[in-house]
Amino acid sequence: MLIQLDFESKEPIYLQLIHQIIEGIAKGQLKPGEDLPSVRSLASDIGVNLHTVNKSYQQLKQEGFILIHRQKGVVVNPEGVPSATTAYIKQLSHKLRPLISESICREMDEQAFLNVCSDLYKEFMTERQGN
Amino acid sequence: MLIQLDFESKEPIYLQLIHQIIEGIAKGQLKPGEDLPSVRSLASDIGVNLHTVNKSYQQLKQEGFILIHRQKGVVVNPEGVPSATTAYIKQLSHKLRPLISESICREMDEQAFLNVCSDLYKEFMTERQGN
Amino acid sequence: MLIQLDFESKEPIYLQLIHQIIEGIAKGQLKPGEDLPSVRSLASDIGVNLHTVNKSYQQLKQEGFILIHRQKGVVVNPEGVPSATTAYIKQLSHKLRPLISESICREMDEQAFLNVCSDLYKEFMTERQGN
Amino acid sequence: MLIQLDFESKEPIYLQLIHQIIEGIAKGQLKPGEDLPSVRSLASDIGVNLHTVNKSYQQLKQEGFILIHRQKGVVVNPEGVPSATTAYIKQLSHKLRPLISESICREMDEQAFLNVCSDLYKEFMTERQGN
DNA sequence: GTGGTCTAGACCACC
DNA sequence: GTGGTCTAGACCACA
Incomplete structure (x- = not known):
């Protein structure tokens, strides 16, 4: 999946990243259970700080979009995202x-x-x- | 018009204020040409610094919602807000x-x-x- | 001569007034020796404070555009405006x-x-x- | 680029600063894409408050002269300034x-x-x- | 009294 | 480290 960031935007990069990943899930480009790149590789791919990617992943995990396993790495939540409450x-x-x-x-x-x-x-x- | 701010919110106060005023215009509580309180009086009313109110007013002026008038003070744009482009x-x-x-x-x-x-x-x- | 002020402009009113009068002289609408309205009448005509008109007149006098006589009132400098130095x-x-x-x-x-x-x-x- | 301010002038400092920077761009001393000093460092260099510099930068950004970049800091608009309309x-x-x-x-x-x-x-x- | 400008010092979010 | 936000207090120009 292609990630497009706008470094001149007022919107923080970690938020842009979150939105892009959510958008990828919405479009079906990222399917439940699918692997996401590791913090390190994603950070170097898109040219941002490790902390920034980590912050995005933590928040996505927090909201149930992804799971972070110590060994298996990062995957899209295989049970799907929690429904709207x-x-x-x-x-x-x-x-x-x-x-x-x-x-x-x-x-x-x-x-x-x-x-x-x-x-x-x-x-x-x-x-x-x-x- | 009643202004309700949430000082705990992550949303900056000056933005909340902007949104409240725009909402007031949308609801017709603030009509074109109507006076808005002065920077100082609004600031003291809602318990924030006058610079915060000023920042909101400047941005609203910039976007065409209000005019800052030498004599009359601050008024809702009497010609209405510029239409959606x-x-x-x-x-x-x-x-x-x-x-x-x-x-x-x-x-x-x-x-x-x-x-x-x-x-x-x-x-x-x-x-x-x-x- | 018609005076047109923009009360919403960032330019102070007394300056706008100065510019309008200078423009009048430049266009020949106001000729050397010609009378200008008194502070009072001009102020009420254009709906601004006496002090504002007075400030404009004082500055115009200062720069040699007009003369202010106690009795004769205000006149465009009959000797013409001092040339560019x-x-x-x-x-x-x-x-x-x-x-x-x-x-x-x-x-x-x-x-x-x-x-x-x-x-x-x-x-x-x-x-x-x-x- | 050398910045020269006149603290005695009636012209506000933030405006002088804006003019100096625009002049620098006009003269080609500041090229598209080139870095400008951070708000804080410029403020301390020229001996004014950081808010004053910030006000100048915000206005320059607003008018398309510069970009405020999350990572790179402040840069001259690499696409050049918007042409005269x-x-x-x-x-x-x-x-x-x-x-x-x-x-x-x-x-x-x-x-x-x-x-x-x-x-x-x-x-x-x-x-x-x-x- | 109004808004405009400037200073000083603080905390936070982001990178 | 950066810019973004907010506060507090001051002076000035303007009307």
Whole structure:
């Protein structure tokens, strides 16, 4: 899987990395049980500090996306990612809130906003088919 | 308008403040041309430093939400906020991306996600009616 | 003469006022010896504080654009504005410096920059003919 | 690159700093991709507070002159500064207006004014050759 | 009284 | 080490 980082972005690198891996799982490019590169090799591949990759992996593990075995290395959670809970929905809603209020101010109507979301969903799901 | 900050949150105060004000505009609690409190009075009201409030105001001004007026002080942009451009849509899409990919991993389907968005939209729009 | 102020500008009002009056003289709308409104009447006409107008007038007097007589009121300097000195040229050059360096960075060549200046000159001079 | 500030000047330090850096880019003393000192080191070098330097850097970033890079620190925009747009020309013209009207009042003719601009252009461009 | 600027010193997140 | 955020307190220009 290709990892694309933007070092000029305001978004921290460890977060970008997390998002990319989650995106890979969403698209089916990374399947449950599949191996991920070791901290060391990934770090050198994408040219970032070991600590940065480690921080990403720890957080992904924490949220149930991956498992870290001392010997087997890192794998995508073979049981799949924990499903959305009401707590997750609440947190999601909290993150959507500022995006939606700004969009309303900028005169995007509900349908236009939903279309943007829908397009993204479709982008991920069609890639998923191919994998 | 009531401002509610969470000083424990990881989200910087100046950003929370920006979001609250944008939300106020979205809900119609703050109308175009309406006065906002001065940097100093708002700062003392919500118990933060005046520089923090100033930073929020500067950024809101920068994005066209408010005007900083020599005589009248700070006002909501009377011409309304600049409408969504394709650049805005792109940036919005970029912010939605990780939310959607995580939701897919957690087995939320498109409809469930759109419902969350839709609920938020309706929350803002119904408040808007009352104002 | 019409005075147009922008209260949302970052440029202080007293400076805008100074510039407008100088522009009026440059265009020949205000001729040497001509009366200017009193501080009071101008202030009420354009809706600003007395002190603001006074500050502008004092500075214009200081630089030789106008004379302030206790009784006759305010008049455009009947002897004309003092001509450009080398000190003036130096100060002018100092103000042009950042405009030119930014233009170079933005890949405007010398001719393009001179054209902008030339257009402004012509704008002022043609208005002058009509007056 | 040598930075020269005038602490007595009415012009704010952060603006002087911005102008100096833009001038450095115009002269080719600072090349696209080149590193700029960190906020802290520059601040201590020129003897001002780090917030002052930070304000300058933020504004330069905002206008596309520099990038603030997570790893490399601060660099001159390697893609070059965004070219002049019509908006830029308009704003430039707005800033030139008072300079030109005052010069007309002081009986500088168009050619004399253009010569001042031209001299500055040549000063920047010849320094550019050497870099 | 307003916002604009500057200083000084602190903590944190990131790399 | 870096930049990002926040506080506290000060002075000034402006209206």
